Amino acid sequence: MLSIRNLHARVGDKPILKGIDLEVNAGEVHAIMGPNGSGKSTLSSVLAGREDYEVTDGEVIYMGQNLLDLEPEERAWAGVFMSFQYPVEIPGVKNIYLLKAAVNAIREHRGLTELKAAEFLKLVREKLKVMQMDEAFLHRNVNEGFSGGEKKRNEILQMQLLEPTLALLDETDSGLDVDALRVVGEGINRMRSPERSVLLVTHYQRLLDIVKPDFVHVLTQGEIKLSGDYRLAERLEREGYEGIEAA
Amino acid sequence: MSGFSEWLTDVNDVQASKALAVGLPTKRVESWKYVPTRGLARTTWQPAVPQTTRQFALTGGQFVNVPTDNGLTVSENTLTGSEQERLDGISQAHGFGLTQAALEDTHLILTVQRAMSVVLNLSHLANQASSAGFAALIIRAEAGAQLTLVEQFESTNVEKANLSSLRCLMTLERDSLVTHIRFQAANTSAHLFSNLNIECCENASYRLQTVEFGSKLARNDIYIALSGREASASVNGLAITNGSQYHDTHLTIDHVVGDTTSEMTFRNMVDGKGEATFNGRVLIRKDSQRSATEQSIANLLLSKNARVNPKPELEIYADDVTASHGCTVGSLSKTELFYLKSRGLSETDARAFLQYAFAEAIVDEIEHPDIRKLVETQLLGELKHGELIAELKDSVDV
Amino acid sequence: MSQQEIDRLVDQDYKYGFVTDIESDTLPPGLNEDVIREISTRKGEPVWLLEWRLEAYKKWLEMAPPEWAHVDYPPIDFQSISYFSAPKKQGDGPKSLDEVDPALIETYNKLGIPLEEQKMLAGVAVDAVFDSVSVVTTFKEKLHEAGVVFCPLSEAVHSHPELVKKFLGSVVPQNDNYYAALNSAVFSDGSFVYIPKGVRCPMELSTYFRINQQNTGQFERTLIVAEEGSYVSYLEGCTAPQRDENQLHAAVVELVAETDAEIKYSTVQNWFAGDDDGKGGIYNFVTKRGECRGDRAKISWTQLETGSAITWKYPSCVLKGADSLGEFYSVAVTGKKQQADTGTKMIHIGPRTRSTIISKGISTARGQNAYRGLVKVLPGAVDARNFTQCDSLLIGDQCGAHTFPYVEAEEPSAQLEHEATTSKVSDDQLFYLRTRGMSEEDALNMVVNGFCKEVFQKLPMEFAVEAEALLGITLEGAVG
Ligand SMILES: Nc1ncnc2c1ncn2[C@@H]1O[C@H](COP(=O)(O)OP(=O)(O)OP(=O)(O)O)[C@@H](O)[C@H]1O
Numbered sequence A: 001m002l003s004i005r006n007l008h009a010r011v012g013d014k015p016i017l018k019g020i021d022l023e024v025n026a027g028e029v030h031a032i033m034g035p036n037g038s039g040k041s042t043l044s045s046v047l048a049g050r051e052d053y054e055v056t057d058g059e060v061i062y063m064g065q066n067l068l069d070l071e072p073e074e075r076a077w078a079g080v081f082m083s084f085q086y087p088v089e090i091p092g093v094k095n096i097y098l099l100k101a102a103v104n105a106i107r108e109h110r111g112l113t114e115l116k117a118a119e120f121l122k123l124v125r126e127k128l129k130v131m132q133m134d135e136a137f138l139h140r141n142v143n144e145g146f147s148g149g150e151k152k153r154n155e156i157l158q159m160q161l162l163e164p165t166l167a168l169l170d171e172t173d174s175g176l177d178v179d180a181l182r183v184v185g186e187g188i189n190r191m192r193s194p195e196r197s198v199l200l201v202t203h204y205q206r207l208l209d210i211v212k213p214d215f216v217h218v219l220t221q222g223e224i225k226l227s228g229d230y231r232l233a234e235r236l237e238r239e240g241y242e243g244i245e246a247a
Numbered sequence B: 001m002s003g004f005s006e007w008l009t010d011v012n013d014v015q016a017s018k019a020l021a022v023g024l025p026t027k028r029v030e031s032w033k034y035v036p037t038r039g040l041a042r043t044t045w046q047p048a049v050p051q052t053t054r055q056f057a058l059t060g061g062q063f064v065n066v067p068t069d070n071g072l073t074v075s076e077n078t079l080t081g082s083e084q085e086r087l088d089g090i091s092q093a094h095g096f097g098l099t100q101a102a103l104e105d106t107h108l109i110l111t112v113q114r115a116m117s118v119v120l121n122l123s124h125l126a127n128q129a130s131s132a133g134f135a136a137l138i139i140r141a142e143a144g145a146q147l148t149l150v151e152q153f154e155s156t157n158v159e160k161a162n163l164s165s166l167r168c169l170m171t172l173e174r175d176s177l178v179t180h181i182r183f184q185a186a187n188t189s190a191h192l193f194s195n196l197n198i199e200c201c202e203n204a205s206y207r208l209q210t211v212e213f214g215s216k217l218a219r220n221d222i223y224i225a226l227s228g229r230e231a232s233a234s235v236n237g238l239a240i241t242n243g244s245q246y247h248d249t250h251l252t253i254d255h256v257v258g259d260t261t262s263e264m265t266f267r268n269m270v271d272g273k274g275e276a277t278f279n280g281r282v283l284i285r286k287d288s289q290r291s292a293t294e295q296s297i298a299n300l301l302l303s304k305n306a307r308v309n310p311k312p313e314l315e316i317y318a319d320d321v322t323a324s325h326g327c328t329v330g331s332l333s334k335t336e337l338f339y340l341k342s343r344g345l346s347e348t349d350a351r352a353f354l355q356y357a358f359a360e361a362i363v364d365e366i367e368h369p370d371i372r373k374l375v376e377t378q379l380l381g382e383l384k385h386g387e388l389i390a391e392l393k394d395s396v397d398v
Numbered sequence C: 001m002s003q004q005e006i007d008r009l010v011d012q013d014y015k016y017g018f019v020t021d022i023e024s025d026t027l028p029p030g031l032n033e034d035v036i037r038e039i040s041t042r043k044g045e046p047v048w049l050l051e052w053r054l055e056a057y058k059k060w061l062e063m064a065p066p067e068w069a070h071v072d073y074p075p076i077d078f079q080s081i082s083y084f085s086a087p088k089k090q091g092d093g094p095k096s097l098d099e100v101d102p103a104l105i106e107t108y109n110k111l112g113i114p115l116e117e118q119k120m121l122a123g124v125a126v127d128a129v130f131d132s133v134s135v136v137t138t139f140k141e142k143l144h145e146a147g148v149v150f151c152p153l154s155e156a157v158h159s160h161p162e163l164v165k166k167f168l169g170s171v172v173p174q175n176d177n178y179y180a181a182l183n184s185a186v187f188s189d190g191s192f193v194y195i196p197k198g199v200r201c202p203m204e205l206s207t208y209f210r211i212n213q214q215n216t217g218q219f220e221r222t223l224i225v226a227e228e229g230s231y232v233s234y235l236e237g238c239t240a241p242q243r244d245e246n247q248l249h250a251a252v253v254e255l256v257a258e259t260d261a262e263i264k265y266s267t268v269q270n271w272f273a274g275d276d277d278g279k280g281g282i283y284n285f286v287t288k289r290g291e292c293r294g295d296r297a298k299i300s301w302t303q304l305e306t307g308s309a310i311t312w313k314y315p316s317c318v319l320k321g322a323d324s325l326g327e328f329y330s331v332a333v334t335g336k337k338q339q340a341d342t343g344t345k346m347i348h349i350g351p352r353t354r355s356t357i358i359s360k361g362i363s364t365a366r367g368q369n370a371y372r373g374l375v376k377v378l379p380g381a382v383d384a385r386n387f388t389q390c391d392s393l394l395i396g397d398q399c400g401a402h403t404f405p406y407v408e409a410e411e412p413s414a415q416l417e418h419e420a421t422t423s424k425v426s427d428d429q430l431f432y433l434r435t436r437g438m439s440e441e442d443a444l445n446m447v448v449n450g451f452c453k454e455v456f457q458k459l460p461m462e463f464a465v466e467a468e469a470l471l472g473i474t475l476e477g478a479v480g
């Protein structure tokens, strides 16, 4: 589904990704771990098409197309979804406007009919329940004044509605309380299917206990230094990055 | 030579000859620095003829269908000394003030009686080419009175320049409240001049919500004096400037005495070859202790040829005050655009969303549900690609 | 703090207010073409410069004094001012310190500016301008080795005529404004600095200006040129004796920064401010402007303004080169009946030009302090950025603080941000410090210093200390 080959990216003059190679097949969950500043968010941002990052080398093939050629919205239409580490606040735009506009834009590009207001509301309410969110969130401005945990739930709510093929979840577990972590984790699990892949950036074992990854990769200084299965995460939890690197 | 010379020569009184002698203000007059006066000077302005209408309206310099609501007095009597002084103050500011004074023939005086509550809807109508109307409106809100004044500007089917000038004095006596809503969507041949001179006595409160999309040129001079303790003023304004429009608001809030508060929020959104000027000045006089003021000005530039001249001024002569202002100029936030696009919104829709949000912050403050709805609808018509939001509002708003 | 306490503390003498008893060669008051010819002759100037002056004079005659500044003063009688005054001396001006009149050296010692090189602040070269002429420049040798030219402008006219001709008036044209035109016609002396390509000036350069003679105007002109990749830090200090009449100071400063060059220009201005009732004091009407001509050039203005009866001054940056940078850091203190109208202009022309404006105004007694600034972004200044912050502190209820920030934006990708606050010194802060055992005066000093910190940090280290001390004295004078 996704092949990343020799990907290099920089911000301004600063090289951040220095040759990433990663193969993600349909249905797989890959966890990306690594110390602060190692380039995890950069990787997801590059995949989602953020302008600030300049790709200097390498390629990314997603479902047979060159992902890097697409505009951010075209990637969304093609089924790529990124949950932001720092979800953006958009004063003045109601959450529900964004949700409905996004759902219908993506449906249109998948050749589905537009959801009418009533159908849409029914769908949203269902997802809100899953995420244990109050309906009031729909009528507040996008992420404005949301607490850290509420923002993350809102991201997963969006994911549930948009039903992506490739989900890039950047530290969706940070800032969540114990109950919310379970809600978010189960939210992700519900999305798992043989057609859908997930790239999960996290610092903690606890999310991986709920969403069991097929592979774990350690990103250090812009390169994937180590890959393994679920047990690698456990080792990291015990020994830390330094321990692993020393070994 | 000003485009009013012929008219002024016809009027031929002291005021008129003064106005003739001084002429229109040039760019050297600081407060008219950015105003494109060329069009004004080029047209030969004629007195406009009032139109027939059933509404309370200002047309051709005349007020027609003046309402007779319960609680409202329409008086013929003359201005008080201080009202006359305030009006003269406006006249003497520059050559255009003199022209306004010379060419005005109506003074309508409305009094909202003590403790009464009145809603007034005033339409500005203009539909004749090269014609101009000048009028003055004096509003007295007696102690404890409440007034909601809604002004709407229409000028339909006019291809050629038309001009309308209204000088409005308001005196808010003790404990009175005036909510003033202005919605200006006149067509782009209109030249609109509006002077507001507001005086708030003890514990009176003046709240202005103004939204402006229309006209070729609009100039608003607003002066609010907080001259009684506990008086307050709030101004929320939005100007959307496009094509070759010019919008200009000069607003002064004068804390004449202490324990007064004010707030001004103004937003400019400029596209095409539009130019917008906003000059917001807060004056806190000596001994006006414990006054507080907050000013925020945001400017959105949407095109290469758009131009904006914001100027937030603080002039403070008392020490026990809190005063702050913020002013920003920029284009749409890249991060916000990216976020929306990453959710599948097209570039155009994402831009429309953010423009709408920028304007909505002001529109949302309109304290009159029907007008707010009307403004929202027209706002969406005004935005490029506003349809998506319009449809969303219809479908999911409760 | 009560008004009485403030009043009690307001009395503080201007410690630089002495007059030097020295024989001077002073032109009688009045201004006409002959006076300009006389100035030029006395300075032995080349013909082109005389013509340049006369041209400026003609332009000045057609101009009117500016009216829009937030200051108030009676019209100046330009015919009652003398336009040239020089300490009498033998020969062609001092070759070394030994030739300088001992009374002058004494003056500078009193000002705390010892001219003897061995007593100098380490690593600072000084040029001293007394009334209309430069009296001495120190460290010439060492600078010469580095290829740096640092000398009085009147000397540069002879030693580097091609440079002076090329750059004089190229940043501030003769008819830029009323006082700039006057200066161009009658300018007396000032400093000339030239830093060749790639040279980092080995020491701080500094000029001290002093007006001594009665009824004399001072019209110095400073020109600093930093060639590609060079760096210089320059500081000016100003004082004047205490006199009952107002004296006029109308200087022009021009800075040119080529590609990758950096000029840091700092001012500690402490002209006589007049007495408590506004009698006397300097009218300080100054035009300062720098041009970032090349890419990545940088000009930074830092100023501490404590003196003058009236200050009217807007050190500006014209940001032409791509990625060039302009900065303005200012502390302006007005006490007594002082009026200050100061700020900056940042003109963004090149792409990705950036500017920062930090202005701190402190008003005490009956002082009026205004920030007036312009941020202008021309079409094509793609991605230009400005951040402006203007904070005002009011101490006492007789003073005023004003903010007039103009913005003219014509480039959609520009991003400008302006913030301003006005408040009095927080009683909570003062109380907190006093509960920790500090005297009221010290507490106030500390709070005000904190308020100014951002700006003082930008001063060259040697002068930051001086600035803090000066602020302390001014506050002692004004409040406590
Ligand atoms: N816009 C930017 N400008 C400058 N540096 C940046 C920018 N974006 C990222 N960086 C730098 O790039 C490096 C990688 O950042 P990135 O956000 O990808 O790290 P991360 O692995 O996600 O870290 P964390 O675990 O803390 O979220 C960091 O050193 C960061 O400071």
Ligand SMILES: [Mg+2]
Residues within 6 Å of the ligand: A040, A041, A042, A085, A170, A171
């Ligand atoms: Mg990250």
